[in-house]
Amino acid sequence: MAKTTVQEFTKGLWAEVPPFRLVLGLCPTLAVTKSVENGIGMGVATTFVLICSNMLISMLRNSIPKRVRIACFIVVIATFVTVVELLMQAYTYPLFLKLGIFIPLIVVNCIVLGRAEAFAAKNGVVASFADGLGMGLGFTLSLTALAIVREVLGNGTFYNIPVFGPSFKPFAFMVQAPGAFVCLGLMLCIMNVLGKK
Amino acid sequence: MERGLNMREMLKLFIAVVVFSAVSGGVLATIQSATKEKIEYQQLKFVKGPTIKAIMEGSSNDPLIDRLMIQDEAAKRNIFIGEFDGKRNTVAFEVFGKGYGGVLGVIVGVNLDNDEIVGIGVTTHSETPGVGSRAKSDPSFAAQFKGKSMKDPLQIKADGGEIDAMSGATITSRGVSGAVIEATKVYERLKPVIIEKIKENKG
Numbered sequence: 001m002a003k004t005t006v007q008e009f010t011k012g013l014w015a016e017v018p019p020f021r022l023v024l025g026l027c028p029t030l031a032v033t034k035s036v037e038n039g040i041g042m043g044v045a046t047t048f049v050l051i052c053s054n055m056l057i058s059m060l061r062n063s064i065p066k067r068v069r070i071a072c073f074i075v076v077i078a079t080f081v082t083v084v085e086l087l088m089q090a091y092t093y094p095l096f097l098k099l100g101i102f103i104p105l106i107v108v109n110c111i112v113l114g115r116a117e118a119f120a121a122k123n124g125v126v127a128s129f130a131d132g133l134g135m136g137l138g139f140t141l142s143l144t145a146l147a148i149v150r151e152v153l154g155n156g157t158f159y160n161i162p163v164f165g166p167s168f169k170p171f172a173f174m175v176q177a178p179g180a181f182v183c184l185g186l187m188l189c190i191m192n193v194l195g196k197k
Numbered sequence: 198m199e200r201g202l203n204m205r206e207m208l209k210l211f212i213a214v215v216v217f218s219a220v221s222g223g224v225l226a227t228i229q230s231a232t233k234e235k236i237e238y239q240q241l242k243f244v245k246g247p248t249i250k251a252i253m254e255g256s257s258n259d260p261l262i263d264r265l266m267i268q269d270e271a272a273k274r275n276i277f278i279g280e281f282d283g284k285r286n287t288v289a290f291e292v293f294g295k296g297y298g299g300v301l302g303v304i305v306g307v308n309l310d311n312d313e314i315v316g317i318g319v320t321t322h323s324e325t326p327g328v329g330s331r332a333k334s335d336p337s338f339a340a341q342f343k344g345k346s347m348k349d350p351l352q353i354k355a356d357g358g359e360i361d362a363m364s365g366a367t368i369t370s371r372g373v374s375g376a377v378i379e380a381t382k383v384y385e386r387l388k389p390v391i392i393e394k395i396k397e398n399k400g
Contacts, residue, residue, distance in 0.1 A: 063213075064213065065209060065210050065213050067210055068210045068213055068214050071214055071217075072213065072214065072217045075214075075217045075218055075221050076217070076221070078221070079221040079224060079225060082225050082228075083224075083225070083228055086225075086228055086229060086232045086236070087228075087232065089232070089236045089239060089240075090232040090235035090236050090239060091235070091239075093236075093239035093240070093242070093243050094243060097243070
């Protein structure tokens with residue numbers, strides 16, 4: 001059952017949106033969504049890695065020996081992650097400081113290796129690009145949605161701009177780790193209700 | 198699946214992984230060397246930048262770019278140069294002292310013409326918040342060093358010097374003044390080299 005390129009792209013946005021439908025990549029999802037800025041930054045970094053690794057692996061899929069494919073995938077992914085890390089240090093240093101260890105940890109993000117193994121290794125370059133872009137955007141939007149809820153309630157700001165008057169007492173629980181779990185759980189619940197036929 | 202691999206197949210797998218790793222290494226080395234200077238600049242800008250800018254306020258150049266790397270004993274030191282009234286006569290560099298909570302990084306700016314301190318500022322520290330951390334947040338302590346000569350007694354008053362320690366934070370104060378005294382020694386060692394290098398750069 002072949003899908004069109006557009007379908008490969010859109011599935012990442014809703015039907016298979018990584019953190020909520022596939023429930024993959026939860027570590028950065030929970031950890032960096034304290035603020036919208038961090039959420040978007042993490043999402044964009046992951047999208048870049050996803051697109052690049054998907055395309056390269058798809059291009060090389062016939063020359064990678066089956067037995068060592070995982071090792072080769074990881075080398076490709078780790079290379080792109082290191083590239084992102086260096087570029088972020090060079091151009092967006094304050095964001096790099098905030099995201100810290102979670103940037104190198106994109107290497108072990110299940111979404112990236114998952115897409116390489118499940119999709120890019122079996123499909124053409126264009127389809128893999130669409131898949132990577134869709135999954136990346138889906139991941140970015142999920143992080144942003146979660147971050148909006150957490151930052152607005154937990155800090156009273158949106159993208160570091162105060163949204164409530166000075167009398168607002170921030171609901172600090174939301175920017176702490178338990179708040180992340182509760183918020184993610186509620187979002188999963190909403191997604192499941194909405195997705196029910 | 199076949200059981201066991203013959204030498205030929207094993208060699209193929211081995212070569213595949215080696216080629217991948219080698220290409221990856223090459224790409225990363227290239228990008229690393231291409232971004233190295235930029236990254237160094239960003240680190241300076243966000244970690245030491247604000248302090249250096251405050252010390253060198255009013256300079257007509259960017260001290261973060263206009264800097265020298267000078268060999269000092271075992272280590273290399275970054276010397277930041279400030280240009281005032283068309284003369285590159287001010288230098289700043291980082292020295293370290295021992296505070297209450299660990300290492301204290303202090304940047305000291307010195308005027309090369311009259312050996313006077315133009316300003317100091319704390320960069321990194323792990324002092325008690327609200328007590329020792331005032332060394333960084335409250336400018337009045339650091340301001341005491343301004344205008345002092347490198348030859349003045351720069352110890353805190355309890356140690357026979359001229360600097361008023363911050364109340365409740367004697368150890369931090371002693372740490373900062375210790376770092377500044379360290380800076381006077383570094384300055385004494387390096388002054389001839391710095392002056393020579395600045396002249397060279399101009400010509």
